[in-house]
Amino acid sequence: MSGVSEHVVIVGAGQGGLQAAMSLRTEGFTGRISLIGEEPGLPYQRPPLSKAYLKTGAADALTLRPAAFFEKHDITLVTGTRVDSIVRDTGHVLLGSKTLGYDHLILATGTRNLRPPIDGLEHALDLRTLEDAKRLRKELDRPRTCAVIGAGFIGLEFAAVARALGHKVTVAEAAQRPMARAVSSPIAARFAEMHLQMGTRLCFGQAVKEVDETGIHLPDGEKIDADLILLAAGVRPNVELAQAAGLPCDNGIVTDAQLQTADPAISALGDCAVFPDPRTGRLVRLESVQAATDHARTIAKRITHGTATPYAAVPWFWSDQSDLKLQIAGLAFPEDDCIECENGSVLRFDGDALTAAETINNPKVHMKARKILALQAPPGRDTLKRAGYDLTLI
Amino acid sequence: MVKVTYIAHDGTETTLDGAEGDSVMATAISAGLDGIVGECGGSMMCATCHCYVDDAWSDRTGPRKDGEDDMLDCAADDVKDTSRLSCQIKLTAELDGLVVHLPSSQL
Structure with a gap:
């Protein structure tokens, strides 16, 4: 990109959108910044909603930056406002009856909960926004029998908190194991064991058929009684705004290695963006x-300085469930090999290349993996094998 | 209230009132102080809330917590004996007047 943008409009005031605004200022961008969010209130952290917040109810602790911060850094925060459309020809966005011109537009629209076509799903609650989490917390103030649809991070984090509070919990999952999209079988098995030990019932290979006000119906005919039903079956990226503006979308808004969409005046970041995996070039x-904030920094640098360093950050993820902390460094594809290490961690390989390390309560290996994966030429499988697959010896 | 003084890399001092039980990181973030990022929100997944506890206070803030050493390994600035993740220092009445120094960068 050449030339200096005068007005950057950011659609979506989640952690990624906010980070883009903050990084623009850190990089020395002096133009106008408008950060537009659909939810009310100040930008907040989502990860604790299914973890600490469910336990403590401390909503103030979720706020990412106070109101005074936006004033101090001259960032115009517009909340409770939905952007209806993008007019690319003239460089405007439409918000209700208002229009707002942009020189550069950043789409940080995030995701929404996937609501599969299951009869009676209106009886199930969501856990995505602070409002959702507040409602759930209120529902948990008396003994409950909970049914959770989906054994991904959110469903299991909720299950761990609810069970620890003494509620009865059953989790139904369509796949044959928990967190099937995110982790290898050995790690999934250890989490399943922990949940079983807590007294949570897990039903795998059970795509919920029907929901009613008294519980959920499994395909094998069993009815699981519940007076609190949580839907946690994954999310869908919010691409409609980009799609309607004619930007290519494919399970997300398609960007290049600089997080730029097909339109050089529009970038996309975080949960709503697909971008080429730095290692394989595959769109992910x-x-x-991590992705939201690292994308934001890359885009802010490009807008401010016009430089276009390809995005190459090492992905990392975490999940806290009871006393187990899952940490993932890197990005493995389902077909990648899986090596179980003596220290309990799992290393994933694509041929000779280390692609990810999955660890439980082992920050040392996790951080070492992040360092190794960030190297220009990371040690190959044979080298790691000679070290007994102990990354801390590398 | 527990007073905490943050001394930025350029020497600028900011004194904030924190609540007992809150962390040194959260106290800085909720006041919008620059110099502490706290990207993971205190989940010990990053090292962007790195601080150096003033020598006069390092006994009272105690040793690093489990895993803190490993995360500090990835801190952007030099790690010293007094380095801590400020999300892991919880304010107590005994820490009233605490002084921490901030690194030149967190990323």
Whole structure:
């Protein structure tokens, strides 16, 4: 990109959108910044909603930056406002009856909960926004029998908190194991074991058929009684705004290695963006704080300085469930090999290349993996094998 | 309230009132102080809330917590004996007057 943008409009005031605004100022951008969010209130952290917040209810602790911060850094925060459309020809966005011109537009629209076509799903609650989490917390103030649809991070984090509070919990999952999209079988098995030990019932290979006000119906005919039903079956990227503006979308808003969409005046970041995986070039979409904030920094540098360093950050993810902390460094594809290490961690390989390390309560290996994966020429499988697959010896 | 003084790399001092039980990181973030990022929100997944506890206070803030050493390994600035993740220092009445120094960069 050449020339200096005068007005950057950011659509979406989640952690990624906010980071873009903050990084623009850190990089020395002196033009106007408008950060537009659909939810009310100040930008907040989502990860704790299914973890610490459910336990403590401390909503103030979620706020990412106070109101005074936006004033101090001259960032115009517009909340409770939905952007209806993008007019690319003239460089405007439409918000209700208002229009707002942009020189550069950043789409940080995030995701929304996937609501599969299951009869009676209106009886199930969501856990995505602060409002959702507040409602759930209120529902948990008396003994409950919970049914959770989906054994991904959110469903299991909720299950761990609810069970620890003494509620009965059953989790139904369509796949044969928990967190099937995110982790290898050995790690999934250890989490399943922990949940079983807590007294949570897990039903795998059970795509919920029907929901009613008294519980959920499994395909094998079993009815699981519940007076609190949580839907946690994954998310869908919010691409409609980009799609309607004619930008290519493919399970997310398609960007290049600089997080730029097909339109040089529009970037996309975080959960709603698909971008080329730096290692394989495959288009990927990540749902993480890391991707949202690292994308934001890359875009802010490009807008401010016109430089276009290809995005190459090492992905990382975490999940806290009871006393187990899952940490993932890197990005493995389902077909990648899986090596179980003596220290309990799992290394994933694509041929000779280390692609990811999955660890439980082992920050040392996790951080070492992040360092190794960031190297220009990371040690190959044979080298790691000679070290007994102990990354801390590398 | 527990007073905490943050001394930025350029020497600028900011004293904030924190609540007992809150962390040194959260106190800085909720006041919008620059110099502490706290990207993971205190989940010990990053090292962007790195601080150096003033020598006069390092006994009272205690040793690093489990895993803190490993995360500090990836801190952007030099790690010293007094380096801590400020999300892991919880304010107590005994820490009233605490002084921490901030690194030149967190990323």
